[in-house]
Amino acid sequence: MKKILVTTDFSEHSKAGLIFAMQLANQNNYHLTFLNVHHPLTPSAWDAVRMDDYEDEQKDMIRTKLLHFVEDVYKSSKIQTVPIEYVVEISVLPNACIIEYAKEHSFDYICISTRGAGKLEKIIGTIAANLINHSATPVIVVPYDYKISDIKSILYASDLDDYTNEILEVVVFAKALNASIELLHFTSKSEENKHREEIEVKIEKLTDYPIHIHIINKDPGVHLVDAIELAVENMQFSPSVLIMFTGRTKNWFERIFYSSNSAQYAFQTKVPLLVFNKS
Structure with a gap:
């Protein structure tokens, strides 16, 4: 059974990650673990024994709060419950704690909500940004205003540098949900059809799962995010999840969020984003 580590700070916006x-x-048959990373304020004069006792008391209290918080989300969303766990960790570094916990307990995915529209730190929050950059566990970033719906379609946006390895992970995720896969790639060349046919042949050798390939000529002056949104609109396609891979040299995710002009670019996340860090 695959496992998802779902983080929450009990805020309203964090509910989106829980719902997704x-x-x-x-x-599908996923096991969910709901995690809250707590940093209690304690007097510096306390000895180690008193500190440990206090942290245990805090964990018990926060775990009860977490249980009620998750139960309320389940009740309001009307989703049937599945095998779940509740975990409270004490740490001053929540992002490092989440990464380490996911690694130690062999989670397949980490799920976290966005904070809303704005620049990168406002959209996905500093914790989510750190998870994407440093977590070996794939991270699902969910828009704070996500509305519950069946997950039916996957948009895999790729630079095709390592698609023969990436596509297998995309298929594993999509197949478990019986979701369709649309592969989107941009090129500056004029041989889109020939390129698509070559990719189709190679992918058919890798998997028998149906994958629709879209190779589109893109103006170099058009921002990648704008190009993706326009392509989706022209395809008349509403993806349930956008999948991207990061961590190798100058990749797509870095070009979207960390290019010289992206600091001024306000990107509103519209669909959940699943990021595989391949570094």
């Missing part, structure tokens, strides 16, 4: 993970588990 619940929907994933409802469509």
Whole structure:
């Protein structure tokens, strides 16, 4: 059974990540673990024994709060419950704690919500940004205003540098949900059809799962995010999840969020984003 680590700070916007993970588990056999990383304020004069006792008390209290928080989300979303766990960790570094916990307990995905529209730190929050950059566990970033719906379609946006390895991971995720896959690639060349046919032949040798390939000529002056949104609109396609890979040299994710002009670019996340860090 695959496992998803779902993080929450009990805020309203964090509920989106819970709902998306619940929907994933409802469509497939996922085990959910809901995690809150807590940093209690304690007097510096306390000895180690008193500190440990206090942290245990805090964990018990926060775990009860977490249980009620998750139960309320389940009740309001009307999603059927699946095998779940509740975990509270004490740490001053929540992102490092989440990464380490996911690694130690062999989670397949980490799920976290966005914070809303704005620059990168406002959209996905500094914790989510750190998870994407440093977590070996794939990270699902869910828009704070996500509305529950069946996960039916996957948009895999790729630079095709390593698609023969990436596509297998995309298929594993999509197949478990019986979701369609659309592969989107941009080129500056004029041989889109020939290129697509070559890719189709190679992918058919890798998997028998149906994958629709879209290779589109893109003006170099058009921002990648704008190009993706325009392509989706022209394809008349509403993806349930956008999948991208990061961590190798100058990749797509870095070009979207960390290019010289991206600091001024306000990107509103519209669909959940699944990021595989391949570094």
